Amino acid sequence: MKTFAFINQKGGVGKTTVAINLARALSLKGLRVLVVDFDPQANAGSGLGVRVSKTKSIYQAIQEGNCEPYIKEVLPNLFVLPSSIDLVGLEVELVKYPNREYVLKELLSKSSFNSKALTEFFDFVFIDSPPSLSLITINILCASEGVMIPLQCEYYALEGLSLLIRTIRGVKKNLNPDLVLFGLVLTMYDKRNRLSQEIASEAKKHFKWIIFDTVIPRTVRVSEAASFGKSVIDYEKNNQASQAFLKLADEFLDRVRSKTQASLVNKV
Ligand SMILES: Nc1ncnc2c1ncn2[C@@H]1O[C@H](COP(=O)(O)OP(=O)(O)OP(=O)(O)O)[C@@H](O)[C@H]1O
Ligand SMILES: [Mg+2]
Secondary structure (H helix, E strand, O other), rough: OEEEOOOOOOOOOOOOHHHHHHHHHHOOOOOOEEEOOOOOHHHHHHHHOOOOOOOOOOHHHHHOOOHHHHHHHOOEEEEEEHHHHHHOHHHHHHOOOOOHHHHHHHHHHOOOOOOEEEEHOEEEEEEEEOOOOEEEEEEEEOOOOEEEEEOOOOOOOOOOOHHHHHHHHHHHHOOOOOOEEEEEEEOEEEEOOOHHHHHHHHHHHHHOOOOOOOOOOOOOOHHHHHOOOOHHHEEEEEOHHHHHHHHHHHHHHHHHHHHHHHHHOOOO
């Protein structure tokens, strides 16, 4: 399993933060990771220090049918295909495409990098998504094998999750039979806050079979790091969130490699 969607239709729950920091943690373990930013807000690119440009984004890659010229290596083993505000228009334009649900999948499968197919060159491809369940999100789900759902440890975190899971099931049934719900990540956990603890234990109870043990704590360093275009791991290695992302990377890799877990996650 290589291609993962980072999805939650709720805004500001940590999709981009989990995608880029997990990608960075994996790159430090020697794995080659491509972060595909498919959100017009373009936070994944800027969070990894890429200057967002209107003329050099995934939007142009789609027009040209090739990602290679637009992929940037930001750190050893860590690559980004940035987005731009142009992507706002894509939602409307996609309707005109004959296989409108598979535009992203086709782009990724026909592009190459360093003379190899993308999925051959990269160990993992992480796709960051906008906070919506739109044609853009459907494209992401059709282009992915696994779904990662970040859950913010706040009130309402679990609300909307059943709609999201239903959407994933629908896509699996009708558009992409290979799709699996791969994992839920609890994030912005504040151990001093009772509500945060309650949400975490509730989520662990209901989604025991899929939730990662590693919980990402809330710390201001995470947003500070993003404002400097850095992962928190590069910004402050000993920070508790950095350590949590490195631990999450181990757990993620164990899950990718374990066959039992793979059949378990296939329940959805
Ligand atoms: N563990 C954390 N501790 C503190 N702040 C965090 C943490 N994770 C994310 N944040 C901050 O919360 C905000 C929302 O996070 P992020 O942008 O990752 O969410 P998102 O789901 O991608 O948002 P959107 O739906 O707009 O794409 C950002 O300002 C981010 O820096
Ligand atoms: Mg985001």
